[in-house]
Amino acid sequence: MIEIKNLSFAYSGTDVLDNISTAFEQGRVYGLLGANGVGKSTLFKLLCGLLTTKRGKIDIDGYSPADRHPGFLSKIFYIPEDFEGPAVSIKNYASGISSFYSKYDENLLHSLLNDFDIDINRKFTSLSLGQRKRAILSIALAMNTEYLLLDEPTNGLDIPAKAEFRKMVAKAMDDNRTIIISTHQVKDVENLLDHIMILDKRCVLLDSSVADIQQQYSFDVTMQRPADALYCEEGLGGYCSISNNTTDEESRINIELLFNYINSKK
Amino acid sequence: MNEVFDIKRLGKLMQYEVINYIPHYFKSLLIFASVIAAVWILSLTIEEPIMPGGRDELVKVLFVLAITLSPFIVYKDMNNRKKGYIYAMIPASTLEKLLSMIVLCVVIVPLLAYAVLTATDLLLWLLSKVGIGTFLHMEFYNPFTSIKIVDDEYLLPHIYPVFDSIIYFVNLVAYTIMFNTIFRKNKVFKTILFNISMTFAFVILTAVIVNITTPEFWENLLSPFVEWLDEKTDVELFGYVMTTVRCLTVLMSMAFLYITYFRIKKVNY
Numbered sequence: 001m002i003e004i005k006n007l008s009f010a011y012s013g014t015d016v017l018d019n020i021s022t023a024f025e026q027g028r029v030y031g032l033l034g035a036n037g038v039g040k041s042t043l044f045k046l047l048c049g050l051l052t053t054k055r056g057k058i059d060i061d062g063y064s065p066a067d068r069h070p071g072f073l074s075k076i077f078y079i080p081e082d083f084e085g086p087a088v089s090i091k092n093y094a095s096g097i098s099s100f101y102s103k104y105d106e107n108l109l110h111s112l113l114n115d116f117d118i119d120i121n122r123k124f125t126s127l128s129l130g131q132r133k134r135a136i137l138s139i140a141l142a143m144n145t146e147y148l149l150l151d152e153p154t155n156g157l158d159i160p161a162k163a164e165f166r167k168m169v170a171k172a173m174d175d176n177r178t179i180i181i182s183t184h185q186v187k188d189v190e191n192l193l194d195h196i197m198i199l200d201k202r203c204v205l206l207d208s209s210v211a212d213i214q215q216q217y218s219f220d221v222t223m224q225r226p227a228d229a230l231y232c233e234e235g236l237g238g239y240c241s242i243s244n245n246t247t248d249e250e251s252r253i254n255i256e257l258l259f260n261y262i263n264s265k266k
Numbered sequence: 267m268n269e270v271f272d273i274k275r276l277g278k279l280m281q282y283e284v285i286n287y288i289p290h291y292f293k294s295l296l297i298f299a300s301v302i303a304a305v306w307i308l309s310l311t312i313e314e315p316i317m318p319g320g321r322d323e324l325v326k327v328l329f330v331l332a333i334t335l336s337p338f339i340v341y342k343d344m345n346n347r348k349k350g351y352i353y354a355m356i357p358a359s360t361l362e363k364l365l366s367m368i369v370l371c372v373v374i375v376p377l378l379a380y381a382v383l384t385a386t387d388l389l390l391w392l393l394s395k396v397g398i399g400t401f402l403h404m405e406f407y408n409p410f411t412s413i414k415i416v417d418d419e420y421l422l423p424h425i426y427p428v429f430d431s432i433i434y435f436v437n438l439v440a441y442t443i444m445f446n447t448i449f450r451k452n453k454v455f456k457t458i459l460f461n462i463s464m465t466f467a468f469v470i471l472t473a474v475i476v477n478i479t480t481p482e483f484w485e486n487l488l489s490p491f492v493e494w495l496d497e498k499t500d501v502e503l504f505g506y507v508m509t510t511v512r513c514l515t516v517l518m519s520m521a522f523l524y525i526t527y528f529r530i531k532k533v534n535y
Contacts, residue, residue, distance in 0.1 A: 050351050050535040068531065069269040073357035084349055088286050096282035100275075100357040 001025055002047065002147070002178065007056035009042055015201060016042045019056070022197065022204050026146070027175040029192050032182040033259050034199035040182040041081065043199070044149045047180075048078045060147070074100055077145040081152040083136050085124025090135050093124070094142070103144035112138035115164055129156035137165065141172045148172075148179045154188040162188050186255040196255065198262050205262045210253060218245040219254045231261035271361050279358040279366045284374065287340045294339045295379055298328045299386040306390045325383050332379040334438060336371050337446040338453050344530075345450050351535045360531040364523065371439045430512065437515045440522035447529035 002024035009017040016039040024030055034040050045051040046058060049065035049072070058065055063072035086093055090113070098104040113120050116134040124132055133156050140148055154162050169179060169192050181189050196213065198206040208216075220226065221238050229241035240254055242261050305324060343349040356363070445457040495503070 045351075045535060048351070048355060050354055052532065052534060067269075068354065068360065070272070070275060070357045070359050070362075071267045071269055073355055076355075078351065078355060080348075080351065082348060086286055086343075086349075086352060087290055092285050096285045097356070099278040099281070 001061065003057075003059045005057045005059075007043075007046065007053060007058060009039065009046060009051065009054050011042075017046075018202050020199070020204060021056075022207055024178055024180060026178050027173075028178060028195045028209075029169065029173060030178070030180040030195045030197055031186070031189060031193035031255070032180055032197050032199060033184075033186065033255070034182075035263065038199050038201050040199060041151055044078060044080075044151055044180070044182060047147075047149060048076060049073070050078075070100075074102070075145055076147040076149065077140045077143050078149040079133075079136050079140055079151060079153060081155060083132055085127070085132050085136065087123065087125050089121055089123050090118065090139070091120045094120075094139050097139070098143065101143040101145060105142050105144055108144075109138055109142035112141055112168060115168070116161065130158060130161060133157060134161055134165075137168070141168055144177075146177055148177065150179065150181045150183075152183050152185070153181060154183065154185045157188075166192055186259070190253065190255050193255075196253075196258070198259060200263075200266060205266060206258075213253055213258065214245070214250040215248070216245055217251075217253075217258070218243050218247070218249070219251045219257065231257065231264060233257060233260065270359050272359075275358050276362045276365060279356065279362050280369060282356065283340075283366055283370055287370070288374070288378070291336065291340050291375060292378065292382070294335075295332060295382045298332050298379070299382055301328060302383065302386045303390065306394070310394065321387060325387055329376075329379055329383055332383070333371070333376050333435075334442055335454065336375040336379070337367070337439065337443045338457075340370060340375065341367060341443075341446055342453075345447055345533045345535075347450065347535055350533070354533070354535060360527060363530050364527050367443060367526070368436075368439075368523070371443060372436055376435075430508075433512060433515050433519070437519045437522075440519040440526070444522040444526045444529075447526050447533070 004020060004022050007017055007020045008015070016037075020043075032040050032043070042051065046053055047060070047065055049068045052066045060072060061075065063069055063075075065072060065076075088096075094109055098106070110120065113135065116138055118127075118131055118135050118138065122131075122135075124135065127135060133153065137150075137153060140150075154165060157165060166189065169181075169189075173179065181193070183189055193210060195209050196206060197204060217230070220241050220243065221235075222241065223238045225232055225234075225239045226241045226243060229239075229243050232239050232241040234240075240257050242254075242257055245251075302321075302324060305321075341353075344353040353363075358366075442457065445460070446453055449456045498506075
């Protein structure tokens with residue numbers, strides 16, 4: 001479990017995260033949303049130990065990420081938004097790194113690369129951004145780490161690859177794994193998420209399971225603007241609205257709308 | 267799990283680094299080898315055979331360059347803000363990462379550089395025995411023990427030059443390893459600039475000290491040692507100087523590696 005208490009971080013005087021407290025439980029797929037510059041990538045780097053906390057505490061299964069202990073590093077895999085990759089083949093990189101991860105599944109890697117139509121013998125440097133992302137996603141999933149942090153994983157992926165990505169993540173999920181996906185492309189991942197967290201510089205604006213959100217709110221598309229709507233946006237197909245759920249019926253969450261509603265309230 | 271050191275984990279890390287970093291370094295070595303080939307082509311053009319001594323010097327210079335630059339090539343991206351996270355997130359401890367870095371740069375890279383450079387020379391010799399003189403047998407490379415006491419019967423025990431070579435060599439590599447972890451971009455240029463700046467600072471400082479002190483000051487300062495120095499033979503003094511230099515070199519290497527350790531541990535991405 002990841003526990004964050006009163007976390008603050010600043011880049012040379014500019015506050016990025018200020019007194020954030022939250023937790024990520026095991027067995028869930030989290031969607032980490034937030035406007036540009038609120039510190040989603042920074043939070044990922046702090047969770048991986050790539051940045052050192054200025055104030056506050058991060059605890060991941062008893063480890064402090066900034067210590068970069070091997071026991072901790074073997075539990076976590078992080079893919080940044082602009083993954084470039086080492087100057088070697090996918091095969092060499094995967095075989096070199098795999099020995100550190102006890103749950104590495106070589107067959108899974110081959111199967112994932114095959115599904116993504118990527119040749120294992122190709123070098124990362126010879127691949128396009130989308131292909132590099134597919135390759136590293138395959139490696140990340142095959143390492144079977146307990147925590148998987150994906151920063152904008154669908155950026156650069158074409159439409160079939162996005163569908164394949166959703167399928168793979170859904171297949172890879174189990175009760176011992178936590179996947180945190182930071183994205184602006186919410187439509188690409190909305191069916192995957194079972195928990196949504198909306199981040200702001202000063203606080204966590206929303207930290208709820210999809211089930212709780214569905215229980216609390218109702219999402220509708222109507223031709224007329226609903227009178228009882230908490231938030232409403234006019235679109236080509238009519239009015240997309242959020243209202244309080246009074247019927248106990250679950251509706252499909254419109255994450256973009258939810259994000260805009262939550263942000264409008266702050 | 268031992269979070270500080272595990273021999274198996276160190277082995278895995280070294281294996282990872284050899285697979286992932288050495289092929290890239292090998293390509294750089296081919297550039298160094300191409301210099302030998304270029305000189306060979308030049309010798310054919312001007313019909314002036316390059317003597318084995320000249321080739322030996324050329325190979326030595328390229329060898330020193332290849333090993334001095336090796337940390338900048340092998341671990342180029344280790345602290346890069348975009349690419350460096352791959353290195354930082356390898357599940358090995360800081361100590362293991364440092365040790366692997368030392369083994370690669372002090373043992374594996376020099377052996378590879380030696381093999382590639384001498385093999386190039388051998389290949390060219392086989393291609394044109396006339397063009398570049400006789401086959402070069404490179405003797406044990408020992409660039410740091412050239413201090414000799416003229417007209418003195420004193421001989422250094424055979425082990426000493428080898429030992430000295432090793433400690434000076436490790437010192438040189440530790441120095442470049444440290445700068446590779448300190449600078450993120452233009453590492454070679456910044457390292458050279460730093461060295462030039464330090465040399466200037468040292469010269470200016472020495473000049474200032476010489477200017478503000480009098481010969482009497484130095485006489486008073488050194489007078490307790492003069493008698494002691496007079497009692498010693500040149501050989502004994504040489505021994506003291508060498509021992510002091512060796513100790514300082516080892517201490518400096520340890521300091522460089524200590525800084526490197528904390529840079530690896532604390533570098534932010």
